[in-house]
Amino acid sequence: MEPKHSVMVLAEIRSQKVHELTLEMIAWGRKLADKLGVPVDCVVLGIEQADFQKLVHWGADRVLVVTNGRPDSLLATPAARLLVETIRAEQPGIVIAPATTFGRTIMPITAARLATGLTADCTELDIDPKDNLLLQTRPAIGGNIMATIKTARTKPQMATVRPRSIKPGGFDPTSQGEVIIKHYDTGNAWQETLLSFMGNEENDINLENADIVVSGGKGMKSKENYQLLEELAGLLGAGLGATRDAVEAGWAPFARQVGLTGKTVSPKVYLAAGVSGKIQHLAGILTSEYIIAINEDADSQIFKVADLGIIGDAPTVVTCLIQAFKDLKTDGKEHENG
Amino acid sequence: MKVIVLIKQVPGTANTRMNPETGVMIRDAGETILNPLDEHAVTEAVAIKKKHPGTEVIALTMGPPSAQKVLREACARGADKGILLSHKAFGGSDTLATSRVLAAAIQKIGAINLVLAGEKATDGETGQTGPMTAALLDIPVITFVHRLEVNEMHIIARRMVEEGIEEVKASLPALVTVVKDINNPPLPTIKGYILAKKQTFPVWGPADLAIEEGTLGLKGSPTRVVKIFTPKLSRQTTFYTAANEEQMPGAAEAVLKVLLNRSLIEKGDRYGA
Ligand SMILES: Cc1cc2nc3c(=O)[nH]c(=O)nc-3n(C[C@H](O)[C@H](O)[C@H](O)COP(=O)(O)OP(=O)(O)OC[C@H]3O[C@@H](n4cnc5c(N)ncnc54)[C@H](O)[C@@H]3O)c2cc1C
Numbered sequence A: 001m002e003p004k005h006s007v008m009v010l011a012e013i014r015s016q017k018v019h020e021l022t023l024e025m026i027a028w029g030r031k032l033a034d035k036l037g038v039p040v041d042c043v044v045l046g047i048e049q050a051d052f053q054k055l056v057h058w059g060a061d062r063v064l065v066v067t068n069g070r071p072d073s074l075l076a077t078p079a080a081r082l083l084v085e086t087i088r089a090e091q092p093g094i095v096i097a098p099a100t101t102f103g104r105t106i107m108p109i110t111a112a113r114l115a116t117g118l119t120a121d122c123t124e125l126d127i128d129p130k131d132n133l134l135l136q137t138r139p140a141i142g143g144n145i146m147a148t149i150k151t152a153r154t155k156p157q158m159a160t161v162r163p164r165s166i167k168p169g170g171f172d173p174t175s176q177g178e179v180i181i182k183h184y185d186t187g188n189a190w191q192e193t194l195l196s197f198m199g200n201e202e203n204d205i206n207l208e209n210a211d212i213v214v215s216g217g218k219g220m221k222s223k224e225n226y227q228l229l230e231e232l233a234g235l236l237g238a239g240l241g242a243t244r245d246a247v248e249a250g251w252a253p254f255a256r257q258v259g260l261t262g263k264t265v266s267p268k269v270y271l272a273a274g275v276s277g278k279i280q281h282l283a284g285i286l287t288s289e290y291i292i293a294i295n296e297d298a299d300s301q302i303f304k305v306a307d308l309g310i311i312g313d314a315p316t317v318v319t320c321l322i323q324a325f326k327d328l329k330t331d332g333k334e335h336e337n338g
Numbered sequence B: 001m002k003v004i005v006l007i008k009q010v011p012g013t014a015n016t017r018m019n020p021e022t023g024v025m026i027r028d029a030g031e032t033i034l035n036p037l038d039e040h041a042v043t044e045a046v047a048i049k050k051k052h053p054g055t056e057v058i059a060l061t062m063g064p065p066s067a068q069k070v071l072r073e074a075c076a077r078g079a080d081k082g083i084l085l086s087h088k089a090f091g092g093s094d095t096l097a098t099s100r101v102l103a104a105a106i107q108k109i110g111a112i113n114l115v116l117a118g119e120k121a122t123d124g125e126t127g128q129t130g131p132m133t134a135a136l137l138d139i140p141v142i143t144f145v146h147r148l149e150v151n152e153m154h155i156i157a158r159r160m161v162e163e164g165i166e167e168v169k170a171s172l173p174a175l176v177t178v179v180k181d182i183n184n185p186p187l188p189t190i191k192g193y194i195l196a197k198k199q200t201f202p203v204w205g206p207a208d209l210a211i212e213e214g215t216l217g218l219k220g221s222p223t224r225v226v227k228i229f230t231p232k233l234s235r236q237t238t239f240y241t242a243a244n245e246e247q248m249p250g251a252a253e254a255v256l257k258v259l260l261n262r263s264l265i266e267k268g269d270r271y272g273a
């Protein structure tokens, strides 16, 4: 049988574990591979102990576990070398990775070493039925224009994809596949060492991975009012965001800034309170599934991207929302008990 | 020490507006700025120079002749020299083709210790140029750096990753991409501007660089934009007015309904509050 150029997807590894984003990568791989009639290879770099069979049940045809047997194998240079070796050996047609600090570091190194193209931060991937090439779509110039990009002349076609741009596929405990362990000697010629790792505080919900993000702008009027959003976020289990103007006013640290120069979020629900919806802010929220906006100005641009618009005073509406949520909790409990 | 800073001229986004009908950006074509993150890279390079006297900071940009402007700004901020990489053949470069030119220029400069770049540029927003350039130079790269310590033989950098902060040591030469938290760029001084005004910047083209013609510009770029389209910006908005106390509960309920329908919250408290 003729070898088939697989779709290769890179597993996200964090703290020596396979991160759940990997399931999204496999889902992308499946979508593309099924159109091409080729297998999905999931490449796990740098760790040897995990339930790899699970990745088969989530849709991978093969799991390639690739290591060099060294503790620092996930640093940029050795990890990229492992990926380059794997690509050279397997000859995939497409390689995709999550657009995380990991994927966004080792994919460009790998692409440059293989002299092939790489498209960053795609939100949509598809196959062109005319030539079977990968269609890589990403927001361009701050997110108001989308560009579709092709890598026609070099192989493999490489892309990083934004987290949360696809849902994991179905889990099928009967699906069959192989787990293959590979060792490559990357030599000890690299010059990077991991000295230490300090984990984030546990309780701080990661803005970029939150299902709900509650975000405030200048329309919240004061730092005290902005803190109402903190309370709301705490109640909802939401991530807390801010506009640049709110950050500059000292209401929130820069780590909470959402937008072009801050974080990009893609939650299931984004709630913007007192946010005008300037283009630079929108750049960070446009792939949210559902957008709720609270603004006193009915003509505010934020309403152009909102699914639900509430015209009113943001601090008052947020206060009311906090109360309504608390009521819902107690009502619901009575209901459950009765 | 010789420190190279990769800087990019990007469209000034301050004046961007959107066409409300089409959602297309209206941009003042003439206005360009130094990529904001590159300001941080330049500031860091100048801080290294302060700590290590004798350090030379060279700003490098590939772009049209007008990109001289950002070299001048880098010099106003304390860079010693600037080199412009500009030629028709460079036009239409994707990140790989750009990195080839940058890597070739760095090789020509020679004997460099450290390369600094922004984590990403506000126009392309790819963040690929730094790591690609490092790969072509075959030197270590540390990305997303918010703290940098430079010694004669090595650097220690702290990088911000999703779950925390990683401290990595790398031997020199190396390339580092910086994030905004690394420093607070001061405004350039008048004196800096006056000094920078006198500078002239060498312009290098393909003939000055050891680089194959076919690997340059649009022709040498493996990626190609095949379609540009505007996503529909106007969503179907359901409006609620919450102008007075009577209208508030309706609005709040509408929000909660969205969350409930998506199973993001549930009635009752499973933690038993
Ligand atoms: C290069 C560049 C990069 C940028 N990057 C970012 C970025 O990453 N993220 C970002 O957010 N911004 C960014 N900006 C800034 C951006 O252009 C806007 O200035 C910013 O997003 C506006 O913040 P805002 O909505 O809080 O404030 P404003 O624009 O002042 O809007 C406040 C809104 O609140 C409403 N309001 C006022 N009072 C009330 C009330 N009582 N109740 C309800 N609503 C009320 C007003 O109608 C208005 O719509 C960037 C700008 C530039 C030039």
Ligand SMILES: Nc1ncnc2c1ncn2[C@@H]1O[C@H](COP(=O)(O)O)[C@@H](O)[C@H]1O
Pocket (backbone or CB within 6 Å): B005, B006, B007, B008, B035, B037, B038, B041, B060, B061, B062, B063, B095, B098, B102, B116, B117, B118, B119, B120, B121, B122, B124, B125, B126, B127, B128, B129, B130
């Ligand atoms: N044309 C260029 N000339 C010099 N440096 C560049 C150029 N393009 C990108 N860079 C550098 O690479 C970084 C990331 O840019 P980008 O990959 O376009 O997001 C920028 O912050 C610059 O430091």
